[in-house]
Amino acid sequence: MNAIAHGIDLVECARLQVSIDRHGERFLNRIFTPGELAYCGSRKREIEHLAARFAAKEAVMKVLGTGWSGGIKWTDIDVSNDPAGRPAVKLTGKCSQKAAELGIDKVLISLTHTAGHAMASAIGCGKI
Numbered sequence: 001m002n003a004i005a006h007g008i009d010l011v012e013c014a015r016l017q018v019s020i021d022r023h024g025e026r027f028l029n030r031i032f033t034p035g036e037l038a039y040c041g042s043r044k045r046e047i048e049h050l051a052a053r054f055a056a057k058e059a060v061m062k063v064l065g066t067g068w069s070g071g072i073k074w075t076d077i078d079v080s081n082d083p084a085g086r087p088a089v090k091l092t093g094k095c096s097q098k099a100a101e102l103g104i105d106k107v108l109i110s111l112t113h114t115a116g117h118a119m120a121s122a123i124g125c126g127k128i
């Protein structure tokens with residue numbers, strides 16, 4: 001398995017909170033999957049976890065080298081956590097098609113967050 005592409009992103013928690021306050025449920029459901037919303041909603045500092053997933057989605061878009069065009073949806077990128085808390089990314093729809101075109105079989109992700117900011121790093125791996 002080789003590293004094919006890398007992407008990072010940094011999100012300001014307060015700015016994401018402004019968007020959520022302004023656009024509410026519609027915004028949340030457009031950006032996050034039900035699993036992501038359930039996980040973040042179960043945590044004490046929900047906004048930090050949401051911001052980390054927002055950063056993860058942007059970081060994955062950098063791995064794929066494409067913008068939010070061509071029918072790619074935010075919810076095509078889903079972040080889940082294993083029982084030890086380790087995050088994993090699942091791609092669906094146009095996102096998984098684009099990854100396949102690039103020879104990417106798997107995307108590794110790492111997240112970190114504080115009250116102010118959340119950051120994600122994503123690495124696309126494949127056999128190429």
Ligand SMILES: CC(C)(COP(=O)(O)OP(=O)(O)OC[C@H]1O[C@@H](n2cnc3c(N)ncnc32)[C@H](O)[C@@H]1OP(=O)(O)O)[C@@H](O)C(=O)NCCC(=O)NCCS
Pocket residue numbers: 048049052081083084085086087110111112113114
């Ligand atoms: C990984 C760990 C060191 C991070 O702690 P931290 O520096 O306080 O937290 P950060 O803000 O930098 O990072 C938090 C993110 O780390 C990631 N993370 C958590 N546990 C992780 C693990 N075991 N491996 C890799 N990443 C992990 C998560 O993505 C988390 O964000 P999320 O909850 O929004 O998904 C800490 O959570 C830890 O020690 N976890 C292991 C716990 C464990 O093994 N539990 C046993 C099972 S119950």
